[in-house]
Amino acid sequence: MVAPVTRPGSTSRTTVRRIPENAVNDREALHQILDSGLVGHVAVVADGQPFVLPVAYARRGSDIVFHGSTGSRLFRALAEGQPTCFTVTLLDGLVVARSAFHSSMHYRSVMALGVARRLEGDDELDALHVITEHLLPGRWSECRPPSTKELAGTMTLALDLNEASVKVGAGDPEDDEADISTPPYSRIWAGVVPLAESFGTPVRSGDCPEDVPIPDYVAGWAR
Numbered sequence: 001m002v003a004p005v006t007r008p009g010s011t012s013r014t015t016v017r018r019i020p021e022n023a024v025n026d027r028e029a030l031h032q033i034l035d036s037g038l039v040g041h042v043a044v045v046a047d048g049q050p051f052v053l054p055v056a057y058a059r060r061g062s063d064i065v066f067h068g069s070t071g072s073r074l075f076r077a078l079a080e081g082q083p084t085c086f087t088v089t090l091l092d093g094l095v096v097a098r099s100a101f102h103s104s105m106h107y108r109s110v111m112a113l114g115v116a117r118r119l120e121g122d123d124e125l126d127a128l129h130v131i132t133e134h135l136l137p138g139r140w141s142e143c144r145p146p147s148t149k150e151l152a153g154t155m156t157l158a159l160d161l162n163e164a165s166v167k168v169g170a171g172d173p174e175d176d177e178a179d180i181s182t183p184p185y186s187r188i189w190a191g192v193v194p195l196a197e198s199f200g201t202p203v204r205s206g207d208c209p210e211d212v213p214i215p216d217y218v219a220g221w222a223r
């Protein structure tokens with residue numbers, strides 16, 4: 001049975017307690033952050049040791065989908081039903097406060113809890129399509145599709161977003177009143193330095209003939 005879709009932060013495990021004013025409780029924000037990120041981190045425990053794996057991912061409806069090798073013991077543990085935690089973090093700026101203590105970051109982050117399920121057959125192929133198009137928009141219809149052997153070596157997992165939270169850090173530094181009003185610290189600069197991801201100029205592969213043009217969909221990628 002599929003659990004009902006809940007609002008972010010609405011279960012006891014996902015209620016943001018530390019700086020609760022940074023919690024965002026709407027699904028739209030959850031989806032926007034996931035759709036903006038390229039890399040997530042998925043947690044898995046093996047032999048009592050926690051590991052956090054950086055992975056490419058995409059949102060497919062109310063699921064996060066991601067893939068790994070069938071040879072990975074960590075992915076196998078997830079496929080066998082180990083509970084996990086998946087996070088996505090977008091870093092938007094550095095907050096330069098008058099004190100080291102209050103210096104922080106602008107961010108948008110998502111945490112999803114649950115048990116991943118393994119995707120098979122056409123469902124898996126569709127998820128791989130969605131991941132590829134999320135990372136490399138326009139590429140799927142031009143590149144070679146996965147072979148049977150490649151699919152056999154790939155494990156594709158989905159984690160639903162039924163238990164998730166969203167936290168957004170924004171705004172000016174929140175300095176102590178004394179630091180704002182009293183020299184010397186009232187006389188040092190404070191503010192926010194925005195940080196943004198961007199693509200560089202595409203670099204042709206050494207084995208790609210010079211007369212093969214860069215596709216418009218690649219030239220048009222922007223962040």
Ligand SMILES: Cc1cc2nc3c(=O)[nH]c(=O)nc-3n(C[C@H](O)[C@H](O)[C@H](O)COP(=O)(O)OP(=O)(O)OC[C@H]3O[C@@H](n4cnc5c(N)ncnc54)[C@H](O)[C@@H]3O)c2cc1C
Binds near residue numbers: 015016019089108166
């Ligand atoms: C880029 C970045 C840098 C950060 N740097 C620091 C740091 O240096 N030190 C520090 O203490 N904290 C930092 N944080 C905040 C940190 O992620 C936690 O929110 C914070 O430590 C509070 O943890 P807690 O377990 O006490 O939160 P609680 O509020 O008790 O957590 C309860 C629930 O709230 C949700 N939640 C908590 N944090 C997040 C989150 N970030 N995103 C989405 N859901 C969340 C989860 O569902 C969690 O189970 C940073 C966050 C980001 C995104």
